Amino acid sequence: MGYIKVPGWCQNHINQAVPANRNLTFARHSILRMALWFMIPRNPSDVMDLEKGKKFGTFEQLVTVENYIVMLPIELDLSKIERLSIQRESENFAFRMFLKGLDSIVVDRKVHRLHREVTARINCLDCGNCCNSLMPRVEEEEIQFLAELDKVSIEDYTRDHLDEDKYEASLFIKSSPCRYLDGKRCTIYDHRPKECREYPYTHRRRFVFRTLSMISNYSICPIVFNIIENLKAELNFRHG
Ligand code: SF4
Numbered sequence: 001m002g003y004i005k006v007p008g009w010c011q012n013h014i015n016q017a018v019p020a021n022r023n024l025t026f027a028r029h030s031i032l033r034m035a036l037w038f039m040i041p042r043n044p045s046d047v048m049d050l051e052k053g054k055k056f057g058t059f060e061q062l063v064t065v066e067n068y069i070v071m072l073p074i075e076l077d078l079s080k081i082e083r084l085s086i087q088r089e090s091e092n093f094a095f096r097m098f099l100k101g102l103d104s105i106v107v108d109r110k111v112h113r114l115h116r117e118v119t120a121r122i123n124c125l126d127c128g129n130c131c132n133s134l135m136p137r138v139e140e141e142e143i144q145f146l147a148e149l150d151k152v153s154i155e156d157y158t159r160d161h162l163d164e165d166k167y168e169a170s171l172f173i174k175s176s177p178c179r180y181l182d183g184k185r186c187t188i189y190d191h192r193p194k195e196c197r198e199y200p201y202t203h204r205r206r207f208v209f210r211t212l213s214m215i216s217n218y219s220i221c222p223i224v225f226n227i228i229e230n231l232k233a234e235l236n237f238r239h240g
Pocket residue numbers: 130131134135136178179180181182185186187188189192193196
């Protein structure tokens with residue numbers, strides 16, 4: 001099925017937000033369109049644009065209608081994300097405090113849904129940014145696999161490429177950027193360690209108790225950045 005018919009000013013955003021194969025009924029189209037008219041832009045001047053039906057310049061709100069989510073355009077520009085993370089440092093700190101006042105289960109439900117929506121639109125093989133700084137923990141069978149890949153003994157591999165995390169009693173790959181990163185791509189992607197597969201951990205529970213690490217990943221990982229920005233919009237969070 002095609003995309004929802006919406007006014008031109010938000011067509012691009014809807015196209016990004018709603019998968020092409022979603023079969024929306026007329027009633028659901030109507031609900032979604034109605035909700036779009038009630039979006040509250042962050043910048044007051046955008047209200048004028050919206051009322052005049054002009055192109056909606058800084059589309060910064062997310063609307064939830066039943067299960068249909070209109071999301072902010074996905075941001076993939078790493079330098080922009082890094083710049084915005086500096087600009088929004090105090091906003092993100094305030095957002096952490098704001099989250100702590102909310103029901104953890106309700107926040108998890110929203111974050112997990114956003115996780116599914118955002119990860120469906122981002123290909124890690126085109127990014128690889130976390131691999132520049134992530135030093136993943138490796139488990140016994142992973143070390144064995146990596147040593148076999150290098151055709152060396154487990155002892156030699158451990159000595160040359162791993163370090164010990166004394167607090168967690170675990171071993172991690174000590175090179176940074178990761179030695180398996182080639183450009184933006186992980187050369188062992190199908191066999192990457194569990195910790196790499198789980199990063200950035202936005203599928204895990206108790207998000208409100210892990211906001212410090214989430215905010216530090218915000219500047220590194222487009223998945224985290226887009227989830228947090230959409231979460232702010234969905235929760236109608238305002239700063240300043
Ligand atoms: S093993 Fe692959 S996914 Fe994990 S940090 Fe290294 S390059 Fe990245």
